[in-house]
Amino acid sequence: MAVTHLECKECKAQYPLEALYVCEHCFGPLEVAYDHSAWNGDVAEVRRKIQGGPQNIWRYADFLPLAGGPPGPSGRLASRVGLPAGCTPLIRADRLAERLGLREVWVKNDAANPTHSFKDRVVSVAVTRARELGFQTIACASTGNLANSVAAHGAALGMESYVFIPADLEEQKVLATGVYGTSLVGVEGSYDDVNRLCTELCADRDWAFVNINLRPYYAEGSKTLAFEIAEQLGWELPDRCVVPVASGSLFTKIARGFNEWRELGLLDGPLPRMNGAQADGCSPVASAFAAGHDVCRPVKPRTIAKSLAIGNPADGPYALDLARRTGGSVDSVSDEEIRAGIGLLAQTTGIFTETAGGVTTAVLAKLAERGDIDADERVVLVITGEGLKTLDAVRGTFETHTIEPTVEAFAAAVPGTVSV
Amino acid sequence: MAVVVKIPTQLRAAAQGEAETEVDGATVQEVLEGLFERFEELRTRISDDDGSLRRFVNVYVAGEDIRFLDGLATPVADGAEMTILPAVAGG
Numbered sequence: 001m002a003v004t005h006l007e008c009k010e011c012k013a014q015y016p017l018e019a020l021y022v023c024e025h026c027f028g029p030l031e032v033a034y035d036h037s038a039w040n041g042d043v044a045e046v047r048r049k050i051q052g053g054p055q056n057i058w059r060y061a062d063f064l065p066l067a068g069g070p071p072g073p074s075g076r077l078a079s080r081v082g083l084p085a086g087c088t089p090l091i092r093a094d095r096l097a098e099r100l101g102l103r104e105v106w107v108k109n110d111a112a113n114p115t116h117s118f119k120d121r122v123v124s125v126a127v128t129r130a131r132e133l134g135f136q137t138i139a140c141a142s143t144g145n146l147a148n149s150v151a152a153h154g155a156a157l158g159m160e161s162y163v164f165i166p167a168d169l170e171e172q173k174v175l176a177t178g179v180y181g182t183s184l185v186g187v188e189g190s191y192d193d194v195n196r197l198c199t200e201l202c203a204d205r206d207w208a209f210v211n212i213n214l215r216p217y218y219a220e221g222s223k224t225l226a227f228e229i230a231e232q233l234g235w236e237l238p239d240r241c242v243v244p245v246a247s248g249s250l251f252t253k254i255a256r257g258f259n260e261w262r263e264l265g266l267l268d269g270p271l272p273r274m275n276g277a278q279a280d281g282c283s284p285v286a287s288a289f290a291a292g293h294d295v296c297r298p299v300k301p302r303t304i305a306k307s308l309a310i311g312n313p314a315d316g317p318y319a320l321d322l323a324r325r326t327g328g329s330v331d332s333v334s335d336e337e338i339r340a341g342i343g344l345l346a347q348t349t350g351i352f353t354e355t356a357g358g359v360t361t362a363v364l365a366k367l368a369e370r371g372d373i374d375a376d377e378r379v380v381l382v383i384t385g386e387g388l389k390t391l392d393a394v395r396g397t398f399e400t401h402t403i404e405p406t407v408e409a410f411a412a413a414v415p416g417t418v419s420v
Numbered sequence: 421m422a423v424v425v426k427i428p429t430q431l432r433a434a435a436q437g438e439a440e441t442e443v444d445g446a447t448v449q450e451v452l453e454g455l456f457e458r459f460e461e462l463r464t465r466i467s468d469d470d471g472s473l474r475r476f477v478n479v480y481v482a483g484e485d486i487r488f489l490d491g492l493a494t495p496v497a498d499g500a501e502m503t504i505l506p507a508v509a510g511g
Contacts, residue, residue, distance in 0.1 A: 010476070022430045022506040027465065027476040029508035141510050195510035196480060200503065203429045203439075212509040247511020295475060298487050312485065314508045317475065 057086035085120030116386035117145035122221035130208035144173035151182035226257025248315030276330035277363035352387030
């Protein structure tokens with residue numbers, strides 16, 4: 001496989017492909033490094049191999065950090081092992097574009113994953129790597145979607161799992177985690193408290209915390225969103241991507257996915273403008289962007305977008321750099337705009353997203369209104385999660401006509417409908 | 421004024437394998453200085469040249485991130501727990 005080693009993003013120190021995530025010298029994050037020279041620039045062959053792969057993220061196995069290749073007895077059978085993620089729809093959203101005065105908007109609907117969020121991509125990769133490394137137990141610190149995915153992957157693969165969440169999480173996300181038979185721990189505190197606790201626990205337990213000691217592998221899974229977008233656009237890059245930002249990992253890894261394929265010659269053209277989306281009630285990255293800072297000052301989250309409620313974003317500095325480098329931005333929106341964003345997406349595309357998707361859609365609307373998006377741009381809106389998981393966000397936003405079962409009652413309650 | 425300092429796995433090799441140690445000091449800064457006096461190698465791992473914390477190091481006093489308190493000037497009570505952790509986890 002093309003994967004070679006782990007490398008510190010800051011000081012470039014190299015490490016073996018083990019359960020390591022922090023550079024011992026400078027404390028910088030470790031990232032997976034690859035050597036794709038074996039392709040010899042044969043773009044047609046790379047594309048052929050990808051297109052011959054299974055209808056899930058393992059079609060991109062050559063760009064993922066697995067020593068043994070895709071799981072399962074063969075590449076062909078890979079889609080039948082575990083809980084494969086990916087190959088979610090990319091939908092042309094002409095009605096949304098028209099509403100916003102834009103030419104071309106596509107919606108990448110990652111709610112169409114096994115546990116209804118993009119987290120299945122990262123967890124599939126992390127858990128498969130954890131098994132390669134000999135771990136028996138998986139764990140995570142989660143704002144909700146990751147909890148669902150880790151619990152489900154544990155069940156699918158027969159691994160013990162421990163899932164740590166803030167105790168005040170949405171009920172739907174709690175229920176959709178516990179059902180898989182995981183050890184579910186609600187921590188009285190914010191996600192950042194959960195994360196600190198898990199970082200401490202990680203030190204003396206022989207567990208694969210997917211987003212802590214397995215984080216370099218886990219984060220690579222997000223690249224598959226970029227690969228799919230490019231492949232679904234006919235091996236072309238979009239001009240702009242609007243992506244939700246919590247830790248900043250998804251945001252930066254989508255760009256890394258595009259870049260890896262640009263470097264290989266699979267894609268031509270500049271990196272898309274990258275627009276990050278946060279909620280006003282938890283906007284450390286958007287605030288730093290607006291203030292011109294290189295690092296984020298942590299905040300105490302207070303927003304309905306709980307899946308994005310990370311007040312201390314690990315990849316904040318890299319997200320800021322990426323947004324600036326590509327001519328994008330990181331913007332934030334109010335809880336009211338988030339609800340409106342959920343409604344806008346639902347009513348123009350038929351896609352019901354959770355609060356994080358409301359944030360992303362609302363930021364797209366904000367960019368359009370501000371005139372940031374050129375008339376000829378092709379924009380991709382990355383929708384990461386499912387509306388059924390955050391039902392409270394839409395409660396009370398519409399009217400239901402409750403009537404007696406008679407024609408007269410209907411006509412009285414819903415006037416203006418014409419009988420033929 | 422003894423404070424219990426918890427040392428992350430990534431730094432234990434530079435701290436003679438200790439997972440935690442007791443250091444005197446009334447502020448985070450003083451406790452860190454005490455820690456560096458004992459384990460000199462930790463200084464460059466945790467601090468920048470100007471004495472501030474490295475970008476990817478988080479310090480907590482009694483579970484609270486010191487950036488929500490007074491940073492390096494945050495007072496540390498006798499018997500309190502101070503935790504040093506990598507910042508790159510989670511998300």
